[in-house]
Amino acid sequence: MTAALTPSTNTAVDLGPAVELVSKEEGHRQPLAPEFVSAEDFSPLEVGYDFGRVRREDIESGPRNIWRYKKLLPVPSNVEEIPNTEPGYTRLVRADNLAKALGVKRLWVKDDTGNPTHSFKDRVVAVALAAAREFGFDTLACPSTGNLANAVAAAAARAGWQSVVLVPSSLEQAKILTTAVYDGALLAVDGNYDDVNRLATELAAEHESWAFVNVNVRPYYSEGSKTLGFEVAEQLGWRLPEQIVVPIASGSQLTKVDKGFKELAQLGLVEDSPYTIFGAQASGCSPVSSAFRNGHDVVQPVKPDTIARSLAIGNPADGPYVLDTVNRTGGAIEDVTDDEVVEGIRLLARTEGIFTETAGGVTVATAKKLIEAGKIDPDAETVLLITGDGLKTLDAVEDKIGPKATVAPSAAAVNEILGG
Amino acid sequence: MTAALTPSTNTAVDLGPAVELVSKEEGHRQPLAPEFVSAEDFSPLEVGYDFGRVRREDIESGPRNIWRYKKLLPVPSNVEEIPNTEPGYTRLVRADNLAKALGVKRLWVKDDTGNPTHSFKDRVVAVALAAAREFGFDTLACPSTGNLANAVAAAAARAGWQSVVLVPSSLEQAKILTTAVYDGALLAVDGNYDDVNRLATELAAEHESWAFVNVNVRPYYSEGSKTLGFEVAEQLGWRLPEQIVVPIASGSQLTKVDKGFKELAQLGLVEDSPYTIFGAQASGCSPVSSAFRNGHDVVQPVKPDTIARSLAIGNPADGPYVLDTVNRTGGAIEDVTDDEVVEGIRLLARTEGIFTETAGGVTVATAKKLIEAGKIDPDAETVLLITGDGLKTLDAVEDKIGPKATVAPSAAAVNEILGG
Structure with missing residues (x-):
């Protein structure tokens, strides 16, 4: 953030408050460009800003989607006028039933199933597209196995x-199907996800007009996750939550929620009150949780084997930064079994009427585990990030749930079953 | 509406502006109660109101869900404070790409896939539950084959x-699965949907504490559809659209959108400008469209056979009222084949990035047909009601769409396919 105080503006593009890219390790600065790794220290590039003054009123008078925060994102100043999917400003639900079930005092669910394609990926993709347009790209691309594919198409x-x-x-x-319906160039690649990822990097280098959202425009893309933090704070009445539980895939989301909170505090939009960030993984892909448990500051890659496929990144790029963030804020990282994931899905549905995909089950089940272990303070307020929709992972629950009974078409038969 | 001028209030319940029930045919009035058919003329009962003064500011300062219209609904005055799914205030999307594809000037899509369980049923169920609570019910019930089951559970x-x-x-x-996950009493009944419906009526009579949303509290339930009309008008900047296309199942939604428009005009919340309502059915279940085509004022029941199962009501209760409304506003009703339904789904996805269920495909395809026939004026503004989500009817598209190609994991292979 300090690097942004003397901006080295790339005048060719209008990305609003964004003025440069900064290498995450050593803070090397370079002009805004569709690049994602520093040639100086080989660390990820992040967007640097010159925010100027931003007031709550600027935000509150904006549209009911992520563009209300355009003064805090690397997007052009007229971004909301260009046709886009208008993601974000999803519900923050006061979850008293779930709080009671978990034995905590005050709980909120940030329900990102309400996005256009029903996952938080609509946020990051919308920011990536807006930035990519400024850089002159005309094709949006990604390697994916699910939510990201839907959102990009x-x-x-x-x-x-x-x-x-x-x-x-x-x-x-x-x-x-859920990607093909949008009628883009959906290509099935003979190979595993690693092969697909390698192919994406190869194609990104070859095709000047293709913006791979999570490759060559990744610094812009990942900033979209800050909006989850912005919205939670605004929806709480312009204050930071005391505790928040965030699922970990690449780890980017968790670090960007933290970045969002810090920016709000630095700009005086919220009081700079302490908060604790907790990370959630599935045990079948828990490299960051393992590193945390063992007190390591690097993350050992694993081969994923879990039903929580949207979190199944075995070598999470932002793993070390997640460890930094969680340790800095006094949080913890835990992981849960696939059975616990399904229980987490069912618990949230049963108590709050919200049907989440496996990633949300990971968040709920991990929160439960952290509460039982005394790591989440039951007397402090907690927010759970629910980032995707249960309709996308029906296979996870199909053998576990069903009708209470099959009955003859008579009231007597129903009454017998229900004891009525 | 006039019947409401001298209210016969049931003082036992607080249903906000609702003061009585009125029979649809002859206007017989009776106190508010969980009843749905007039004992006088055997026609459906509708809610009668004493609205008093309602200002735009009252609505605009309300929550971003259907409760902003609580002064126009049969719900208690504190309805938004009681935990509920908070449906509504979904996006009204300016659809320029689709407009171009259809050859019309100005087109909007009301995208109700953004509701909590991703269909408009969340609206009607929320109103039914709020009213049912006032009447002392404690169990919410329904017969259903899909969206309604999700919403109720x-x-x-x-x-x-x-x-x-x-x-x-x-x-x-x-x-x-998508209903069972909420862990209510989901019962599979050995019989067809007619058997299930009959059973619901039998159980509603037997169980004093069970509110069957579409049976004994139907007058309240169906009022929830007015909110689609309210939102379209408010989101257009407090004015009525010139043309709107609404799918027809029971026909209730179409008549209630009309009722919503009329109430806004009567209360002076919008100018009383003319509008035209069009109805959309699937050819495999098109009793209302057939009646319209033949100039009948009654509807001949049919046996449904269409992929648009959420519209497959062979004997639509509000069919005659739909005919009245469409004729009164100078509209038309059309129906489309299952192939056209799938084309409609794909057209909306391809042009606007919105993936709708079969019912939405019916609306889009019917709009196309009505435009081509010169019945929808291409120079006037049109709104399409998209009432449910494509994730719920994947089977409808599964044989029609897929990857563009399967390729080897090499840039050369991709370039050959895409001509890059």
Whole structure:
């Protein structure tokens, strides 16, 4: 953030308050460009800003989507006027039933299933597309196995862009359909997800007009996750929560929620009150949780094996930064089994009427575990980030739930079952 | 409406501006109660109101969900304070890409996939539950084959109520799962949907504490659809649209959108400008469209056979009132084949990045047909009601769409396919 005080503006593009890229390790600065790794220290590049003055009123008078925070994002100042999927400003639900079930005092669920394609990926993709347009790209692309593919294909359709979405050819039929319907160039790649990812990097280097959201425009893309933090704070009445539980895939989301909170405090939009960030993983892909447990500051890659496929990144790029953030804020990271994930899905549905995908089950189940272990303070307020929709991972619950009973079509039969 | 000028208030319940029930045919009035058919003329009962003065500011300062219109609904004055799913205030999307594809000037999509369980049913169920609570019910119930089951089970879970959901035992696994996850009493009934419906009526008579949303509290339930009309008008900047296309199942939604528009005009919240309402059906279940085509004022029941199952009501209760409304406003009703429904789904996804269920495909395809026939004026503004989510009817598209190609994991292979 301090690097942004003397901006080295790239005048060719209008990305609002964004003025430069800064290397995450050593703070090397370079002009805004579609690049993602520092040539100086090989660390990830992050967006640097010159925010100027931002008031609550500027935000409150904006649209009911992520563009209300455009003065805090690397997007052009007229971003909301260009057709886009308008993600964000999803519900923050006071979850008293779940709080009671978990034995805590005050609990909130940030329900990101309400986004256009029903996951938080709509946020990051919308920011990536807006920045990519400024850089002159005309095709939105990604490697993906699910939520990201949906979000990219939908956002490109709405914007009138081409899309290129690469998925492993073994991907489940339902996930193929929910991307194919947008009619972009969906390609099934003969290979596993690692092969698909390598192919994306190769194609990004070859095709000047293709913006791979999570490769060459990743610094802009990942800033979109800050909006989860912004919204939680605004929806709490302009204050930071005391505790928040965030699922970990690449780890980017967790670090960006933290960045969002810090920016709000630095700009005086909220009081700079202490908060604690907790991380949630599935045991079948828990490299960051393992590192935390063992007190390591680097993350050992693993081979994922979990039903929480949207979190199944075995070598999370932001793992070390997640460890930093969680340790700095006094939090913890835990992981839960696939059975616990399903229980987490069912618990949230049963208590609050919110049906989340496996990633949300990870968050709920991890919160439960951290509460039982005394790591989450039951007397302090807690926010759970629910980042995707249960309709996308029906296979996770299909063998576990069903009708209470099959009955003859008579009131007597129903009364016998229900004891009525 | 005039009947409401001298209210016969039931003082036992607080249903806000609602003061009585009025029979639809002859205007017989009776106190508010959980009843749905007039004992005088055997026509459906509708809610009568004494609105008093309602200002735009009252609405605009309310929550971003249907409760902003609480002064126009049969719900208690503190309705938003009681835990509920908070449906509504979904996006009204300016659809320029689709407009271009259809050859019209100005087109809007009301995207109700953004509701908590991703269909407009969350609206009607929320109103039904709020009214049912006032009448002393403690169990929310319905017969259903899909969206309604999801909405009832979720709303009951969130409210801390019991739910009883009756579905035909032949229902697809996915639709069972998306209701079962909320952990109410989901019962698979050995019989077809007619059997399930009959059973619901039988149970409603037997169980004093069970509110069957679409049976004994139907007058309140159906008022929830007015909010679609309210929101379209408010989101257009407090004015009525010139043309609107509404899908027809029971026909209730179409008549209530009309009622909503009329109430806004009567209260001076919008200018009383003319509007035209069009109805959309699937050819495999098009009793109202057939009656319209043949100039009948009654509707001949049919046996449904269409992929648009959420619209597959063969004997639509509000059919005659739909005919009245469409004729009064100078509109038309059309129906489209299942192939056209799928094309409609794909067209909306491809142009606007919105993935709708089969009912939305019916609306889009019918709009296309009405435009081509010169019945929808291409120079006047049109709104399409998209009432449910494509994730719920994946089977409708599964044989029609897929990857563009399957490729080897090399840039050369991709470039060959995409001509890059």
